[in-house]
Amino acid sequence: MKRTLYLIENGKSFTTVSRDGPSVWIKTRQDSGRRVPVRFIDKVVIIGNVRIDVYSLILFTENQIPVLFINNRSEEKAFILPYNHRLNNHYKSQRAMAQSMDSVKRYKKWIKTKRMFEQLKTLRKLFKGFNFPDEIGEGNYQFIIKKLKTSEPRWSIVKDIVENFIRGVIMGRLIRAGLDPHYGIIHRRVNYGLLLDLSMIFAPAIDLQSIQFFQSKENVIVQDGRLADRGIKTIIDRFESNRLELVQKVEQTIDELFEIMKDIRK
Incomplete structure (x- = not known):
């Protein structure tokens, strides 16, 4: 692999x-x-x-x-993507989906539902043994996670690095699938719109890995706001240990997106 x-x-x-x-x-x-x-x-x-x-x-x-650039403070980040002057393979299907009100409603509901499932998975991993309901509101989830976050700017430094790692996985899979990463629906007319749409689903995974980092013994951050080498290694090790599961989830999500687009063509 x-x-x-x-x-x-x-x-x-x-x-x-x-x-x-x-x-x-x-x-x-x-x-x-x-x-x-x-x-x-x-x-x-x-x-x-x-x-x-x-x-x-x-x-x-x-x-x-794809090539992702970030610094140790996660203040700056950039992507280098493969150049393609032609339309992406599925651009027309993406455009047709964005132009159908029914498809847009279905798409937004799909994103919201998958995001909620990931939120519940994150809470169940953080609070093992606690019996969470089958559904949770966005406000309730954010209220619980807020209690677990560490102080700024330490939280943002780590969270942004994990977020970039996960977005890098999503971007790579979008490119391989022949999808236009800029053609989003929730983030419409925004650079990397589709990437940002799908990133909403995996935001709870970012919360989980960030919280676990601060719960570990390797959460070293230099005083000037720069993440120490040992801290970066800890983030990478945790991310890589969960990468295969993340890749499988992203692939499944893209397959489901293709099913939505296929229904439009029927």
Whole structure:
């Protein structure tokens, strides 16, 4: 199975990345380097000051691999996506769905319902043994989660990094499915509209991993607001341990979206 390639600033020792045929060569001052074939890479996450040549970025985009840039404070983030001057494969179906009032209502209800199910799963994991009802209102969920959040800006620093990781998974699957990530319905006429729509479903997973981070012993944040290397590693380890389940959920969600679009064409 393909994996996420994490390229992280390593203190005073810069990480450098260069293209080596169908692979990238990754090197720091402490090691002689290692080669990573692009066929094993699902997406790329670059955190902090990493030196990477343009040829490596082109190699990623040529192979439909999204690249996410964030810093240790999560203040800035950017995507590099594969270039495609043609319409996405399912653009017409997405447009037809957005133009149908019935489909829009069904879509919004679908998003809301799936989000609620994920909220309940998150609460049941945080409060094991507590008997939650089969439905929960948005306000009730937010009230409970607010009690578990740590103080700002520490919460936002961690939450934004986890959010970017999860959005990176969703973006990669949207690209592979031939969907236009900008054609949203809830987030209409907004860049990355569809990505933001589907991210609403997985927002509870972001809450869960962020809360678990602060409940761990590795929740180290430097005083200037920069997340320490050990803290970043903890976030990555937790995210990767749940990544397969997340990918399966995202794939299932995209399959359900195709079912909604298919019903329009009938």
